[in-house]
Amino acid sequence: MQTVTHIKEASEIDVVIERVREEDFKKMTKARFFFNWKTEKENEVYKLTLAGTDEILGVMSLVNYPGEQRCQINLLSVSKENRGKNKIYAGIAGNLIAYACRESIKLYGADACVSLHPKTELKAHYIEQYGMMDAGMQVFVEGINLFRLLEKYKI
Amino acid sequence: MKADKLKSRYTPKEQADSFVFRNKLTPKQSEDAATQLSEARKKVREQMTESQVLYAKVKQLRFQMEDYLKSEKYNQEFSFAYFLKKYIRLGYKIQKNFAKDIEVPTSELSSVLNSGRPPGKKMIVRLELHSNNAIPAVSWYRLWEKEKEYELKTDKALRKQEEKHVQNRLVFDF
Secondary structure, X not given: OOEEEEOOOOEEEEEEEEEOOHHHHHOOOHHHHOOOHHHHOOOEEEEEEXXXXXXXXXXXXXXXXXXXXXXXXXXXXXXXXXXXXXXOEEOHHHHHHHHHHHXXXXXXXXXXXXXXXXXXXXXXXXXXXXXXXXXXXXXXXXXXXXXHHHHHOOO | OOHHHHHHHOOHHHHHOOEEOOOOOOHHHHHHHHHHHHHHHHHXXXXXXXXXXXXXXXXXXXXXXXXXXXXXXXXXOOOHHHHHHHHHHHHOOOHHHHHHHOOOOHHHHHHXXXXXXXXXXXXXXXXXXXXXXXXXXXXXXXXXXXXXXXXXXXXXXXXXXXXXHOOOOOOOOO
């Protein structure tokens, strides 16, 4: 099962990632998740919750490109209280990105790929934190680095 | 909070740990980005080994199984035998060789694949071991269970046949 780390208690807590339901969009406010998530309704939007609770800690919007055998992370945000130095849980974004890898493997098998368009100043960090590779305007994960993400996040 | 305020509040590392931002590209930029990505991916694919390709295909099968198990719908096609046949085809051209590797008589494997014979705990555990734990025994078991659950729910003939063996049924007045 996928887990996040409760930083103060240094404990691993089980999490669940699943598709967002229509009623969830009311909870996914700009104040808590920074973006207007209603504009993502046409994409596959996933939420991360602690197992057994309804509290959403992170959300991700995925777009599939079957012709290119890849999934693109269009948008991702962790909840306000889980950002920066004082965050409660660590590993929310990593778990969501690893889940995108799962979806890509499910659809495309050995050709699976997950990509995103990074802000220039964040590119190096996606590469360092998630093992992504540089493809100019995009970064992506495929092959062994993608498999490593699945293993790291216990998928 | 606007994006520029995020910059003052969080370091780039903290931002990458919390967000993926939308990036609007012009059609020309999109085209260039696609070409760059396609070239970079080609290099990665060329380096993939046979065992990595097999790992990906086994994981693909596992995730397809898990998603089917999670869904409430029953699909007659997605039987235990259907997924096991797909699993065998990933690494074997002849079923007999697979039967040999998991020490199951060929006739027994054939009955499981073609006649709905129960796989049994031993076979299910051997499947987990054979996949090097990539597909857990529980996933195989649940597939079998989902099939049997559907049969049990929908078997009208069995209910009719068993009626004569039940006396003094409970009666509820309300």
